[in-house]
Amino acid sequence: MHDPNQFAIETVTSAILKDVVQRFWQVDRRDEKCIRETIIPKGSVEIIFNLQDDSFPIPALIGDRAFKLPRCFISGYNTVPINLQVPGRQLFFGVFVNPIALKKIFRVHGKDFANQCVDLTLLDVSINSLWHQLEEQQNFKQRISIFSDWILKRLPETSSHEKLFDEFLTTVSTSLNSADEVSEKLCYSPRHLSRKLYELTAMNLEQTLLYRRYLRSLDLMHHSPLQLTEIAYACNFSDQSHFTKTFRSYAHMRPKEYRSVKSHVSGHIFQD
Secondary structure, eight states: OOOGGGEEEEEOOOTTGGGTEEEEEEEEEEOSSOEEEEEOOOSOOEEEEEOOOOSSOOEEEETTEEEEOOSEEEEOOOSSOEEEEEOSEEEEEEEEEOHHHHHHHHOOOGGGGTTOEEEGGGTOTHHHHHHHHHHHOSSHHHHHHHHHHHHHTTOOOOOHHHHHHHHHHHOOOOSOOSHHHHHHHHTOOHHHHHHHHHHHHSOOHHHHHHHHHHHHHHHHHHHOOOOHHHHHHHTTOSSHHHHHHHHHHHHSSOHHHHHHHOOSSTTEEEEO
16 A cells, blocks of 8 residues: 655645645655556646656556656646556655646646646746756755745736635635626626636536535545535535436546545555
8 A cells, every 4th residue: 555654745834835836745655566546536736746767657547548647747627537557666746736827837728737747848948957956856845945946936926816716726615506606706707707717627617616516525535524425415416326426427436436445645546
């Protein structure tokens, strides 16, 4: 099984950085065995650096599309699982970023990252230098400092309205359950809001609301003792069948099956 001691995470507390970055994480494994990792959709946009400079790229599968992981890439809003064959030696450094900030920094719509792992060096040549700087550091804290310095030089201005948008997209909550409630909160007409959401996530408003219910259920499976029937109710699914069908459409497994194999990291399944 995956050793939790090999995984580190740090939430951003800097008021300046919080407009762009939510959390940093790192996985550092030095095992002999390869593992299979399945990452089900978890509603995040991440910049990820594979700092294990080996000769063999990591094979991956998104849906039915096979590819090799770039050493620096963006993983966008996914609606299907990602499957990886991870070698025994693994050093990944990752950054959860806000979707609007990402668009401003790289000038590419978030929808273009959905269900993909896009090579970041194709968008910004400075990423090559950043990769080398991160690879040279000895620990997680030093890598956070290096990335923070890099992003602060590119820090976009974020309006209060845009911050509301990012909060809506990155907060797991069922407090906004209808198109009208979200439209009122974000001060857009439902039609305009749907177009805006599609640009950022490749999902329209109704799809985004259903996705948020799924994400809420995923969060409760990790951080609450609730039974699955109680989770379905708490996430405003019409019934248990609707919950199971929705969860399976994203995770490609039933909620009961996921709960039996889930790891300490939400959305990640590890198998020897």
